[in-house]
Amino acid sequence: MTDRLGWRRKFGVIAPSTNTIVQPEFDAMRVPGVTSHYGRILIRDGRIADDEGMQNLLVQIRAAMDDCVEGIMTMEPDYMVMGMSAETFWDGVEGNRQFVQQIKDLSGGLGVATGAEACERALNLFGAKRIAVITPYTPIGDENVAKFFTELGFDVAQVKGLSCPTAVSIAHVSEQTLRESLLEVDDADVDAIVQCGTNLCMTELADEAERWLGKPVIAINAATWWMALRDNGIEDRIHGYGSLLREH
Template sequence: MTTVGILYPGHAAEDDYPTAEKLLGPDVSLPVVHTYGEDLHAVDALLDLGRSDRLAVGAASLSKYHPDAVLWACTSGSFVFGWEGATAQAEGLAAAAGVPATSTSFAFVRAAQALGVRRVAVAASYPAEVATHFAEFLGRGGLSVTGLSSQGIVTAAEVGQLDPADVVELACAHDTPDAEAVLVPDTAMRTVALVDEIEERLGKPVLTANQVTIWAGLRLAGHDGAHDGPGALFRTGRS
């Protein structure tokens, strides 16, 4: 059994993790512990949400599951710190948890690298200011953003209420012809059960926040085998 502890902010799309457990089989466990802060896609609120003391409390709560790795399942609450700040955040989380740890923001970069893609389109639910921070973070990771959407949705709770059809349309509407993959960066958006459908429509890999979070956690835990999904990322089995 490989256990990846998930620190998830608030409540929105945390049911993506039991959905993923069913897809990945009985050898994968993804226990979720919630952290709390202001539910707002604004830089100051996100910096507060990702504070090291908040994550340390969450790591302590995850310890009862004896995780092999821990993931801060929050894209915006990591990339707003910038590359260096997000690195320090992940290192602090690893120290608090006593196991390898990272965040969704780094998971996106590593997943793109594993697929061998450099040019990506971003279908973001965030306001423009927050979405721009994500594009800058991807740039630091060596990725070129060919298109950046900002839907202007202010809270994670609102994102969690999107219908599956709306999520699919959001991803498909913001592809660009020169993008090698499409990135959907909000862990508040239910996407795990939709990745394959979006990929079929676009004809290219799709990376979503909860999907890459799980993938990165499994890789940190030493579980690098291929699965039937979700998405091309899991089918490659590449670390």
């Protein structure tokens, strides 16, 4: 029998309990016949104002991952989607590979969309070589993001970390702050700008920013959703969330 609403695909999405942006942004980008079903990783201490806090956040995520995936698997998903990004960049390319393998092992071999790999695919599609990055992280998070992209051969011109004090407060970053950050990291030699952090509200602003910057602005939630759709043979074009979903 085919699911009446998810008749094309049912996505299992892993997200932190503190995240209030990724679910509504994914929902806004829905296409007919594709549904998202969330497992939440319990974050008891969301303080991330310093590097120790960022490390502690990852410890909590890793400790709860098995239970989260087990819960998602009870609704029999077709594919797994990461609704958080820091873990997918941590320890560079090899760290992302190991993380994907972990989710595949826990899910019985399902495909996995991660923010890190989605951004890699998008940058290669756009032919970008020199990039700038915006994150909500502290320096240790920024270092891991830069490590990931540098190992792939991209020239990382700048990483602007917003050092948000808590995991919840990432969702409070204003549009004005994000606009100013985009302008700050932009340069004539930068081919594309990447935004990390699934709890930053960026998909619609990225679509707008591409018009006034004249270059790709890759919002991680849009890129991850794009990867999930395309990996599953779903070619629907979606307007309002950046050229990646609109044109590719």
